[in-house]
Amino acid sequence: MLELQVGVAKIGKYATPESGDTLEMIERPHGGFSFVLADGQGSGRGAKTLSNLVTTRAISMLKDGARDGAVARAVHDYLYAYRHGQVSATLNILSVDLSARSVLVSRNNPCPFYVIDEQGMTTYNEPSTPIGLYSMTKPVITKISLRPYVYVVVFTDGILHAGRRYNESIELDNYLGNFNVRQGRTAQEVTDDLLGRAVELDQNRPNDDMSVIVMAALPMESENKVRRMTVCFPVERA
Template identity: 40%
Template sequence: MWQLDVAISKLNRYASRDSGDTVEVVERPSGGLSIVIADAQGSGYAAKTLSNLVTSKAVGLLKEGVRDTAVHEALHDHLYHYRGGRVSCALITISADTKDKVCRITTNSSVPVYLVESNGNPIIKELSGSSNSLGIYPETRPCYLTIPLRPEIMIIAMTDGILNAGRRASRNLDLQELISCCLSVGKTPADLADCILTKAVELDSGRPSDDMSIAILSVSKREKDEERRTMSIVMPIREDMLASEG
């Protein structure tokens, strides 16, 4: 038996309490999962509000069975007409559709998505095709790609905070080399997501210049032949977010 693995790792911009990146996972009505990654312009509370709006609407439409490309177009129209073209939000949707046995990658973003196919030696492909973010230009359309939902594939998506890490200091993140190195030592999707995020923060000298998010969807072998589903989430909270004793 095989399983879908989802790993997400994210971090706020340095000295910012609110992230303009939001990542959601939703179960598809016909079977499978979708990951929704939104990166609103700017950072802080206003950007968080916008990315929350985009992901909540996207999740609602996906749960109703709306096609991924139609979700992107509807969200663009909403932002463009109700915000007057004054705000933008990058959006990436990765869907593993177990009914149609395909994986759909839909993007309104300039950040590439990476596909890893493992057949002994991992083959890493950068899925090209950049599209404008939602909300700015009329008639904006997403880029999309459909691939078979095969064993031992991995799809890696991220926001531009990771892609651009280190550029202010003229340092670049070689993602293909980093992914290859991590996979060569048998790192899990969760390990890989943390490794990429850690390297991006290191290139920004420990002070991320932008919000950073990475999401990985993979199809891996299941050790036990059972139908149980599990999810584990870790979210840090500051002490001032906790109720006082007494």
């Protein structure tokens, strides 16, 4: 058996009360699940409102059984018409289709995403445009076979640009290129390491909203079919 793990970690821009990144999850009606990650233009409450709008629209259509590419196009068309091409958002949809035994990444995001397996690391960096600005915007869609020791890493631009203010670089190619999938690290461990490195490069004051999703497919000896999900977030005292 395979155990599918998804680790998520996010943090808002320093001294900004709300993060402009929004992440939502849904179980697909025909099996599997999808994660929708949107980064609204700007930061703070306005960006949060925008990313909430985008993810809510996408989740609603995915729940009705729409395909990922059609969802990304429809959400773009809605935002473009609603805000007249004046605002943008990046959009990533990471889906696991259990019936097709595949992982699908739909990307409207200039940031790349990475796949790490036993053959090494692959960077998916085809030109991609955020939604909302241009009338004919389409997603870049990548299909990956579901197999043991595969990690898929998706993130927003706060991760990619970490450290730039201090002339530092997160150097994701080097960091992920040395990753040994056979160690069987959990998705959450990899996620936490990436976010921690990005925050450290910004000297613990994130210069932008940061979000990371890591999906891992790892061998599992047990036949236990229990599904689990854990959510952890800090809440300030009243």
